[in-house]
Amino acid sequence: SQQGEEDPQALSIQEGENATMxxxxxxxxxxxxxxxxxxxxxxxxxxxxxxxxxxxHSGRLRVTLDTSKKSSSLLITASRxxxxxxxxxxxxxxxxxxxxxxxxxxxxx
Amino acid sequence: xxxxxxxxxxxxxxxxxxxTVTCSQNMNHEYMSWYRQDPGLGLRQIYxxxxxxxxxxxxxxxxxxxxxxxxRNFPLILExxxxxxxSLYFCAxxxxxxxxxxxxxxxxxxxxxx
Numbered sequence: 001s002q003q004g005e006e007d008p009q010a011l012s013i014q015e016g017e018n019a020t021m022x023x024x025x026x027x028x029x030x031x032x033x034x035x036x037x038x039x040x041x042x043x044x045x046x047x048x049x050x051x052x053x054x055x056x057h058s059g060r061l062r063v064t065l066d067t068s069k070k071s072s073s074l075l076i077t078a079s080r081x082x083x084x085x086x087x088x089x090x091x092x093x094x095x096x097x098x099x100x101x102x103x104x105x106x107x108x109x
Numbered sequence: 110x111x112x113x114x115x116x117x118x119x120x121x122x123x124x125x126x127x128x129t130v131t132c133s134q135n136m137n138h139e140y141m142s143w144y145r146q147d148p149g150l151g152l153r154q155i156y157x158x159x160x161x162x163x164x165x166x167x168x169x170x171x172x173x174x175x176x177x178x179x180x181r182n183f184p185l186i187l188e189x190x191x192x193x194x195x196s197l198y199f200c201a202x203x204x205x206x207x208x209x210x211x212x213x214x215x216x217x218x219x220x221x222x223x
């Protein structure tokens with residue numbers, strides 16, 4: 001079952017620009033996580049934000065969470081070619097993660 | 110290096126021929142899971158295990174079996190593979206600590222059943 005939807009499904013920007021991806025979910029949560037997947041490879045954990053947090057930073061990543069709207073956003077600043085990947089939000093925990101459909105991000109040189 | 114290791118990475122097989130995909134983690138994690146990833150359907154959980162000898166069905170368990178005889182290993186077994194099991198499979202592991210729910214994923218196994 002899919003917890004939510006991500007928007008946009010695909011995003012193409014120039015290197016150096018900022019990229020913003022959005023995620024919506026359906027049920028109440030304890031936390032929300034973001035993962036990155038390079039083409040056909042395993043998912044890598046990026047950042048976790050708890051339900052009592054509104055914003056969190058990690059390097060060039062900024063995540064916001066609005067529990068009243070059941071939505072989250074991931075901002076990648078000063079994008080690089082190496083950021084080209086699919087990005088997924090996920091709710092739940094290590095026992096079971098429920099993923100959104102993902103945003104395919106392409107960074108053009 | 111902390112990691113989840115899946116084998117094989119690529120597999121082409123024929124309908125009905127039993128196969129096993131292995132998964133091993135070296136982080137002493139209690140939780141282990143299997144997911145499949147399909148275009149348009151995203152990632153869906155097949156089975157999960159909370160610890161040794163404790164396994165349970167996920168969202169799409171039909172046609173699959175698992176076992177957890179040792180904490181580090183969680184093999185996925187397809188007794189009689191069918192073409193609709195052609196997919197990209199991921200094993201994942203994590204801790205029971207509710208304050209640290211990050212999952213660690215293997216590199217994936219691309220399975221084609223003809």
